Amino acid sequence: MKTLQIEELDHIAFMPYGFALGAVGDGSRQDHFDKISNLRGAARVNLAQLHAPRYEPTERIIVDTIERHRFSSQSFFPLNVGQYLVLVGMPTEHGPPGVSQLKAFSVPGNVSITYKPGVWHMGISVLDGGNDFLMLIHEEGNAGDCDFASVESFEISR
DSSP: OOOEEEOOOOOOHHHEEEEEOOOSSSSOOOOOGGOOOOOOTTTTEEEEEEEEBOOTTOOOEEEEEEEEOOOOEEEEEEESSSEEEEEEEEBBBBBBOOOOGGGEEEEEOEEEEEETTEEEEEEEEEEOOOOEEEEOOOOOOOGOEEEEEEEEEEEEEE
């Protein structure tokens, strides 16, 4: 089975897939709503609270399915999370990316992330702390909201 190493989140390395928001630190205000994308006029914004799965330190992280939202960005705002995992990959000519084209990032619980429309990813997962998030996405309530793809099983290594 192939193995993918987790990297610490680097805002620059994450930019092809979306953007990350952390503490400003200087008391200034930074507006980011214009980076949120909705590519379907009939889709409505959905702000949802979710309880994400948590991987215990000794548990293997095996991935065999990824997903994407072709027409909407998707944002996650951790509420009580210590550290969480994001797995991302760009679409290819032939569909979802292969393992070698994926990146796994460990994200501190005080940083929010937004995926660009069309970016393949696994479901948000917690590595440490609580597991409550707010999620922001545009949805029509039909099959066009989310695509799932099976991939060759691989392990994410801590």
